[in-house]
Amino acid sequence: MDDFRPSPEVFLREINIQDNKNSIEGKLKIFFGYAAGVGKTYAMLKAAHQAKKEGIDVVVGYVEKHQRPATLALLKGLEIIPEKEYKYKGITLKEFDIDKALERNPKLILIDELAHTNAEGSRHKKRYQDIKELLRAGIDVYTTVNVQHIESLNDVVEAITGIAVNERIPDYVFDYADKVSVVDIEPEDLIERLKEGKVYKEIQAQRALGNFFTKENLAALREIALRRTADRLNRTAVNEGHENAVKAKEHILICISSSPSNERVIRTAARMAEAFHSKFTALFVETVESKELQGDNLKRLRKNIHLAEQLGAEITTVYGDDMALQIAEYAKISGVTKIVMGRTNHKTGVVFHKKNLADKLIECIGNIDIYIIPDNQPLYKPKKMSVKKETFSFSWIDIGKMLIVLVISTLTCLIFAKYNVSEANIITVYILGVLITAVWTNGQMYGAISSFLGVLTFNFFFTDPKFTFNAIDPSYPITFFIMLMSSIISSSLAIKVKKQAKLSAQKAYYTEILLGTNQKLQKGRTEEEILKIAAGQVSLLLNRPVLYCLSPKCNKIKFNIFDNSEKNVINDYTTLEEYGVAEWVLKNNKHAGASTNTLPNAKCLYLAVRGASGVLGIIGIPCDKYPLLDSFEKNLMIAIINECGIVLEKKHISDEKYAMEMEAKQEKLRANLLRAISHDLRTPLTSISGNALMLMENNKYFDDNKKNEIYTVIYDDAMWLVNLTENLLSITRIENGTININLQPELIEEVFQEALKHIDRNKVNHTIKVDIDDEFIMAYMDARLIIQVIINIVNNAIKYTFDGSEIILSAKRIGDTVSIKISDNGNGISDQSKEHIFDMFYTASQGKADSRRGLGLGLSLCRSIILAHKGKIDVYDNIPNGTVFEFTLKLVEVNTDV
């Protein structure tokens, strides 16, 4: 099977081709006929020649070979894309080659037989999906289809002609085609044509004539085809007008079940919805029993749901044991105006006659019309059968449990009997025992068996004559009967309660997941994180690992996995083939992979996380080793993924907004900085140039002392400029966030030493001490920047404290961080100043005339640097007096075993 799977390279090539094109969708034109042989292909080829004459780039993608010679002759002069061969069970099938078509990239392509089902191993199951892909790629398509292939008309056609058609297309493909051209001829002419052997070969023709091509059939088909076309026109007109207003008027509801007759109900309802132009909802009531459906029933249920979906119904699932009540509730809330249902065969037994669903519904619902579709199918009782099969699972443990309960009840009763407690109480004890058995064991049978055994033991031990199964008193049979009935009823009630508890627990679990999803998603800080949370929720919901990946900007998809189990399964799902499918999803914004009609051979189901701007991410659900998803799980999953899409989109927008704000802020910062710098640079520069000039011109008038003084001034001002430059350089490095910082493990001791080298200790009358308790303590940092931080803080301390003050540098390990403190014993900082001390252009000497020595950059820079290191910086009072600056860095765990 794997051999059939198209290679990822092919996809990539195709994707590249698509990239080069504009995103305008192609137009679809359908040549529509009521039977084979009316001349659809002929008309299509004619149109193609016309288009070619007009200079349009036309190619033939696929044309059926059983055409009339006149038709085949029309192929001449048109470019034909060679077909692709698929080998399937020894037969070679020729199919339309979508990859070649996309590669060829014409303006218009002709593809016969819209309803065709592709060979196993093709990309899509159905040809209309191929065509959709072509349309998305911006290629116009001409195609042909007959009326019996349209999904909603399928059963009508079958009823008329007696022939079931397997190849069908969803109605929307037909309805949303850009153009439909009806190819019509009189039925007599068609029969004539058939007899001449123009449509089928001789023998086939005879058979076809007998079965299908009778005059009556053809007339009926023709009528349906024409009416369908008219309906389509009507619908298009409605859609273009006030779609919502019309739709809001009517709302048709159907109930989906696993019944074989359900299909007919769905089709009828769909046609009604079509005729009324109404909203159309298919409701599935999930009950205890429906959870336990198996085999054919389950398959049929899935098929019915799928059919409803194809016919344009919105699928909704509700939970509850009482179907009628659930349907009624839903109908009331959703403003349903009409309910269509089949006549159900759920009558059970004679004694406990249940009202059928329709009757109950009528009771529950006031003013909603109910349409009942008669059902000729044989009596259908899926639930009873499956429930029995399912529930009675023989297990020694349960038998054991049952016997233990029985023995205990009997012993208790024997004790009671000794003290002459009345028989009524003994019966009650047995019923209690049965109840316990029912709750404790799995399956209804144990409750029932236990009821029987209870009656027997009661008979054996407690009725006269004792220790026999005889009973003298004529009232005993009544006692036995009542005892049996009450224990059976109570056991079945207990089981029901248990099941409902289980169901509601599961429901609560799902609800919890859904509710939790939104909350959790909001917590995601990055897009990656949000997607990971969504994947986590889906994984929780479906109880399996989930793959996820953000839309790559330019490079290839790289999946991450969210997996609760310890097993490392990601490699199973990251093969080239799987990535090929994911790429397809990314490019086409459609779900694909396992359980879909596109690339169904993939191991995973791939879902696009959609936003307004396209695919934001991809989520992959492994399906190969896990149970199939039911529609409820699917809906929940899609709800989670949609939610994720919305949150991602929001995040995207807010990120962009944030970036813009940041840019504006930086712009402002830069302007402020420039203003401040140009002002503050002038002062020392004036001093340097002025003093230098003085020396040059008046050298001989100065004595050595005076000269030395001037030299010192020049040197000091130059050094001040050097320091300023260092700070400015650091600012340019970190103003773009953390991009430029280069984190390396560094020994704190070395960093302190290096920083202190830059502080001219000889010029300072302060005592500077270093206090590190662990000499090998190391932290991740950009050493240059952190040295700058230390220099700035120490210089500040020197500047704002008196000579002789003490400055202590210390480092301590706290958890997984290193806390670095720089403390002084000066006058301290006022609380008001502390608030602003890290603001840019704030100086403690604000207002004073001599503000030249501080630009107010130093501490603000310190904060930026520490924040860029993801650390914290703080200032507080030293005890008894002075100030402490403290900042944290990430500790390096040293591993010295080599």
Next chain:
Amino acid sequence: MYKQKILIIEDDPAISNLIKTTLETQNYQYHTAKTGSEAIIDAVSYNPDAIILDLGLPDMDGVTIINKVRSWTNTPIIVVSARSEDQDKVEALDAGADDYITKPFSIDEFLARLRVALRRKNSEGEKSDTNNSVYVNGGLKIDYVAGCVYVDENEIHLTPIEYKLLCLLAKNTGKVLTHNYILKEVWGSVIASDTPSLRVFMATLRKKIEKDTSNPQYIQTHISVGYRMIKV
């Protein structure tokens, strides 16, 4: 007296002048080159004892010049760089430069570095004579044959890695060795996780051979670049 010849490769006239003036006062001979291509020709024809190289030349990448010069001579190269070229500095050292000095620099520091570089060149000449089975640097003595290390005549005990580190530094006395270079030589591979270990071993080694670790005599730390053994 023989005047040692210095080749200055620097395009900025102010810095070039400053270096020239400084060298003049210290009695060195010098020659200046303004471009990389000029510099390579001068490096051959002038046969300098040391080269001062500015990394920010207009016509050529500093590392290219180092590679070319190193292809025929072992002349010490001191790189002059601005702060923003931190990474270039490491690249230059890995390419074979001996030392670096960052703008703005003090004249004293500059001269000290130049002296170290020249001393290395001289000691290299001596080394080839002796069988260099014993390394002596001030109070530090390494007996390669016996694998023993003495500080002020007292034998000290080193772990194998510390010993390897010390030998590597000793053999490249005067040269700044980058972290990556040391990791490659001692650990055999450059893995980021080894960097902390390197710092720790270097610190313990230093504890054993230095008298005052806050003012080291033998091993100099060059933050975010590497380490160097100084010829005392």
